[in-house]
Amino acid sequence: MKGRPFCQRLERVFAETPLVHASRTDRFLIVSDLHLGDGGSHDDFRPNAEIFRTVLERFYLPRGYRLILNGDIEELQRFPMERIVRRWQPIYRLFEAFAAQNGLYRIVGNHDRTLASLAAPPGGAKAFPALKLEFDRNIIFIFHGHQATLLMDRFNLLCGLVLRYIANPIGIKNYARSHRSKVRFQTERRVYGFSRDRKIVSLIGHTHRPLFESLSPLDALQFKIEQLCREYARSGRNAQGQLAGAIRACQSELSYWLTMNRAEASRGSLYNRDLLVPCLFNTGAVIGKQGFTALEIDRGLINLAQWTEPQKSPAAAGAGWRRPAEPLEGSDYCRIVLKQEQLDYIFARIKLLA
Ligand SMILES: [Mn+2]
Structure with missing residues (x-):
């Protein structure tokens, strides 16, 4: 993989990014892909504006979290900056509050790439290509992710424009969808290989698909379902009733995630060829x-x-296999911790397995 253009590009970004030292007492919130627009019906951020603002202002800001905006914050491919800033004043005031009280880092994505040239973009922090957090010589490399598939993404954009303005036949639409899914798969696989080779954690956005430990x-x-079934077979009658309930809850959550991501349904895990190294994380998108x-x-x-409204997610029920929604x-709104792990345990596994 070394020597390929995307790899050299990632290598260069990695080398040029200065380290930010972090300690075991620090708190960071990482979000990406807000795609702020002009507030009109084509603005993808609008449906989640209220939940995003409320949660950041009332949960993360008072708890001392530093905010890391990991790319595609503004949708500059479709809207001019002035209109975005005018429409989303409360969001920019919130970013400024993080900058003043806790700390704010901005990283550019492919939809807000031009921000890197501004000395002071709106919100109060200069935008960088990436960020490296260092915990006792272990590195978390935070970048948007488009660097792994720049060319394919450009082609994808062209494809989107053709679809929007020129062609509309069903065949082309399906082709565009499967192409997007291919790009997403390739982005994940390339960043996974890059981080495994360097024994680091990479934390990206861009594909809009959350990942935890790859x-x-x-x-x-x-x-989880497999593990519960194994436990069921080993357990006595009393425990079996409870486990069966937990398995049913997992199944209903599984079908929820399948409807959320239809493209995923047709394909299995990305990494079943090798031993899984927990080196790739993805925030998912704010415009879920x-x-x-x-x-x-x-x-x-x-x-x-x-973060969701309780009636909207089956995970909120918990059903005995996951902590209840808070x-x-x-x-x-409520917060559901879908996955949780000790950073030390993740770094140790990467060191041992990669
Ligand atoms: Mn992106």
Whole structure:
């Protein structure tokens, strides 16, 4: 893989990114892909604007989290900056509050790439190509992810434009969808290989698909169901009733994630060829269909959190196999920790397995 253009590009970004030292008491919130627009019906951010603003202002800001915006914050391919800034004043004030109180880092994506040339983009932090967090010589490399598939993405954009303005036959639409899924798969596989070779953690966005320890929620649920079935076979009658309930809850959550990601349904895990190394994480997108996902680095732990309205997600029920959803006081929203692990344990496995 070394020597390929994408690899040289990632290598260069990696080498040029300065280290930010972090400690076991630090808290970081990492989000990506807000795609802020002009507030009109083509603005993808609009449906989640309220949940995003409320949760950041009432949960993460008062708890001292530093905010890392990992790319595609503004949708500059479709809207001019002035209109975005005018429409989303409350969001920019929130970014400024993080910058003033806790700390704010901005990383560019493919839809807001031009920000890197501004000395002070709106929100109060200069934008960089990437960020490296260092915990005792272990590195978490945070970047948007498009660098792994630049050319394919450009082709994808062209394809999208052709679809929007010129052609509309069903054949081409299906082709575009399968192409997008191929690009996403390739982005993940390339970044996975890059981080495994360097024995680091990479934390990306861009594909809009959450990943934790290199697994999607779908992969993780399938493993969980297998593990519960094994436990069921070993257990007595009393425990079996409870386990059967937990298995049913996992199954209903599995079908929820399948409807959320139809493209995923047709294909299995990305990494079944090798031993799985937990070196790739993805925040998912803020413009999710029912709430949003984010990664939290919380005093030595890393969490994949989902924020949603309780009635909208089967995971919120918990059903005896996962901690129950925590409501955010004074709002209709709740936080569900989908996955959680000790950073030390992740670094140790990468060192041993990669
Ligand atoms: Mn992107």
